[in-house]
Amino acid sequence: MTEDPIVQITGVQELARDLVVIPDRRVPxxxxxxxVGGTHSVLVVETGLGPANAETVLEFTAAYAKGRRxxxxSTHFHPEHAFGAQTFAGEATYLLNRAQATDLAMKGPGYLEMFKTLGEPIARRLEGVELxxxxxxxxxxxxxDLGGRVVRLRPTGRAHSKGDQVITVPDAGVMFTGDLVEAGQFSIFPWFPPYDTDVSGTRWIAVMERLAAESPRVVVPGHGDVGGPRLLEDVRDYLELLRDETWARRDSAMSEETMVEEITALMIERHPEWTGRDWIEKGVGCLCAEH
Incomplete structure (x- = not known):
């Protein structure tokens, strides 16, 4: 049975003054x-999957904010990051970059239906979702401006999705990356031709180079343990190796099936502890198309 993707307010990590993370607990x-708090306002980054999870987040936020605005x-439009936003209506100002807002409007309904097929607990979490x-x-x-603290919201351009957004807190050296970065997991390539081919491995590498150059003190990945700037370098290095190994084999006219077998074995040898091995094949498919 698929694990219930429930947000639990346990193990909350304080990363800096008035800045906390509710960890994913390694639950898919x-x-x-x-x-992220300032003197007069608090910013929430991500909602959890569906209204009930978002209610848990909102309840914790209200207690944390103590009356602040x-x-x-959200870092991108995918369901576990954004499909609880309706719960915050009337309670919070919902702020997005334009590319993500377009993704949510155009692709959100399709992703809602697709995710409902991923197992009963997930379908239950998505009951009553209104985008x-x-x-x-x-x-x-x-x-x-949250009051004495400015948070920077920046779209990255197409990478994991068309609408990726990175949120940085300069005074604390903290960067929220969403699924541009996972810790202890192979990069998620939502490569599902012909339905969704927005992910770009080559553009993703360029984004990671830019983010790594910013050298944040703390990186909050979309999934996995909070870490340091090494997380950015690990993803960049993995994506570059995936590109190089894929393109070298593509040039040799090797079958894609053999390519996937060889590259998957190589990547698992490099990162035996990482989860999400099925995403390697999706990454090879994407980079073949970008060759």
Missing amino acids: LVPNIGL LYLT ATPDLVYDDAHDL
């Missing part, structure tokens, strides 16, 4: 959820 389809954002419309949409950059 539970994201790391952030709360609430904002909500929310953001209150504020920005294009190139948004600096959110």
